Amino acid sequence: MVTMRDVAERAGVSIATVSFLLNDTKPVTPATRARIEQAMADLGYRRNVVARALASRRTRIIAMAYPALEHRFGMSTAEFFTAAAERAREQEYHLVLWPVGNDGVELRELLGQGLVDGVVLMEVQLADPRVEVLRETGTPFALIGRTTELDGLAHVDIDFDATIEAAVAHLHELGHRSLALISGDLADPRFHEYGPWVRSEAAYRRVMAEYGLRTVVEPCSDTPRAGREAAERLLQEHPDTTAILVANEYGALGVVSALKRLGRDIPADLSVLSLLMVPEVAALSDPELTFLRTPGSELGQLGIEALIRQLEGAAPLPPQLVPATLQPGDTVGPPPS
């Protein structure tokens, strides 16, 4: 490997002078600069990221922060991360993954190390202590998700209103009038501020009211077992239900299992529509789920884009709300006649 010493020898200057130039710590005359740059070119010296970082006061490293313990890193999170990592790399940034608690303590500690130029924050809570930490430390950041008070923060998110409108419209067109929502468990203290569940439930209530239909909401945490139990409760309390919307993806797998156990034919007796899901999870169900596809890749890329524009002083990316799109499957049909 070519070192700074090699460059200094070839240029006929001291190592300290090369360091002055590379680290921008002391002015260097144009003639000396030219000699050093020529030597670097002759030797094929590539300034590594560390030297470049010290010179530019930037590391070109971005962190994606997501809550480690509160929400398991599943296939959907993987899709966000993989797309974000690829977009970052296209623009010559590195993406590091930071599993940090929701209270902001670990995030503050990590930021203090000076590793990253900015942060993309995932799984944003309606009131999020991590946003305060980012603000206080003056760290550039973008949100995938939304706090309640946005105050001009750079953000990208799912368009929950458009997503739920599309879901209800599809079922309504097929003739369904008794549509229940198996939602997230907002009573769970880890999730009572969890945007996707709060927003999808609110959108469901609003849209159903617009159609003049009755709302039924059954809370459920994000496991197949909880999904089975929620579906059993729902059918006991509201046996006339003909279509179930499910707001959490592992819960949806349990809903399908429970209906099969109860001897219900899907979709002849009951339709199941999963609201935010990736294809890999839909394929785990038998029959395969009809679902609204989470725009994970799009949001991962847009989140990185919003941040990099800040870092490079470009025009800010306007807030982006991306709807989930309906994907065909085998769990939705007309209601029983």
Add this chain to the structure above:
Amino acid sequence: MVTMRDVAERAGVSIATVSFLLNDTKPVTPATRARIEQAMADLGYRRNVVARALASRRTRIIAMAYPALEHRFGMSTAEFFTAAAERAREQEYHLVLWPVGNDGVELRELLGQGLVDGVVLMEVQLADPRVEVLRETGTPFALIGRTTELDGLAHVDIDFDATIEAAVAHLHELGHRSLALISGDLADPRFHEYGPWVRSEAAYRRVMAEYGLRTVVEPCSDTPRAGREAAERLLQEHPDTTAILVANEYGALGVVSALKRLGRDIPADLSVLSLLMVPEVAALSDPELTFLRTPGSELGQLGIEALIRQLEGAAPLPPQLVPATLQPGDTVGPPPS
């Protein structure tokens, strides 16, 4: 934020002198060093990772490289990564995730940037071009998995022999004598060198021969649909099978679906034992799968440990082979009488 300039002013030296000390580019007298260090302490100046990296020629950043396109980042990979990230952080390292192709081209490019001190390589192929790249570039590395020729390479892996022995012994004790393996699809060019499938299939053949039992192997790629098809083929060709071992986790979900579709009772008619799986995936099946738990957290931590010992010049970690452990579920019972 306290800057190098603030330190220089307080110590009564030039910024260049502070830089000499921090970057170790030119000797500084003990008296000057003492003044600068006192000023740094007074002002609470914390050398950030970049300055420290330039001084020590180390970044304290480690990459975990995994094949992006060849193998989707699923729940098992997430378990490896999360455990590795936590262990790295305990030892004050950062872990970055590098999705790179199996041919080593992208890996070489990333290594050239000088970001990382070392690499943990996941999803190791039996003959792995990425290992050659790591060797040629002189990068310290550890493998999670094993190439055929190990030549003393630092590695940790699943103990496939012990895992398969435990699986077959368990089914044999219950009275099963017709045990088939639904294996990986080694005809797929992306996987013909994929260690976990090659090794588990070889171990199955060896152990069955020791028991004096007939071997049946059905290839299958890692999706529920492929699992359904493989199970259907298996039961047509070998209708006397009483227990199925499945070597790929999403395939196992399809095997359970297929048996239910065919009206077979699990486990009264047929037992299904998943060979390497995480609990989150086992819970996606109905009935929940009996499985041998992939030691993902252990291997993620051990892989980091093996690498950090190299980086810090400590005694090498001896190769670690960790068996998967049997976890109770609802898909294994005695054979039909």
